[in-house]
Amino acid sequence: MKKEDARRVQKIDTKVDKMRMRRKDTDSLKVKENVFDEATLKALYTLCNRGFLNAIGGSISTGKEANVFLGEGKDADIAIKIYRISSSTFNSMEEYILGDPRFRNIRHAKKDIIFAWTKKEYRNLTRAKEAGVRVPEAIHTERNILIMEFLGEDERPYPLLKDIALDKETAKPIYDTVIKYIELLYVRANLVHGDLSEYNIIVNPRTMEPIFIDMGQSVTLEHPKAREFLMRDIENIMRFFKRYDIEGQAEELYSTMKEIKQKNQ
CATH class of the missing domain: 3.30.200.20 (Phosphorylase Kinase; domain 1)
Incomplete structure (x- = not known):
């Protein structure tokens, strides 16, 4: 040097x-x-x-x-x-x-x-x-x-999703946006986050906008474990929001996303 x-x-x-x-x-x-x-x-x-x-x-x-x-x-x-x-x-x-x-x-x-x-x-x-x-x-x-x-x-830094005080009314729009982002990653970016949970989402406390972080492990859909990672991401999110009486079916969501992607190809 x-x-x-x-x-x-x-x-x-x-x-x-x-x-x-x-x-x-x-x-x-x-x-x-x-x-x-x-x-x-x-x-x-x-x-x-x-x-x-x-x-x-x-x-x-x-x-x-x-x-x-x-x-x-x-x-x-x-x-x-x-x-x-x-x-x-x-x-x-x-x-x-x-x-x-x-x-x-x-x-x-x-x-x-x-x-x-x-x-x-x-x-x-x-x-x-x-x-x-x-x-x-x-x-x-x-x-x-x-x-x-x-x-x-x-x-x-903005707080993690796990640290934000939520109720049923404030949780629903955050859940909807998170699901939308999972879909956008899959359909448009050809990506799966791979480690998505309340620990890898931060929230702007002013707007209550969720933000995905820590995407080093994210994989393309060509990865042999892409579907496994995707299902785990979806199930983690549904598990977290279930405490606010928000229900969802992981397999149903995956089928919908897959159909949308096929139509866009």
């Missing part, structure tokens, strides 16, 4: 250290070591240099394979999703990767898989948005980093 680049990376590293100190996180050292390795810091510098990122803020969420941070973009706040390379495992990725034609020519090294997974999430979000599904807008990807639209207010 050139001396000038090293100094810039060190600057980012110092900002990360300060950000970590602001977070009262007893596991901060572990998170730093797992997320902000030298290669990731260099990628963050590249993103800064290209104008995609001005500063990194606090943590938004920590998942099995990635951490999401609040960031400052050129004109607005952004979400920075960083897939962990050193600590990631393929246990939760493998069933989505095997059979996905987009991974056919990818080497099976952990780093290459994660880079491809990050690009896949970018493409999935783009396809979903083009199909009319409300998702975070994908802005850019670099190695194991995905920059997206930040969805929230006052530097706080």
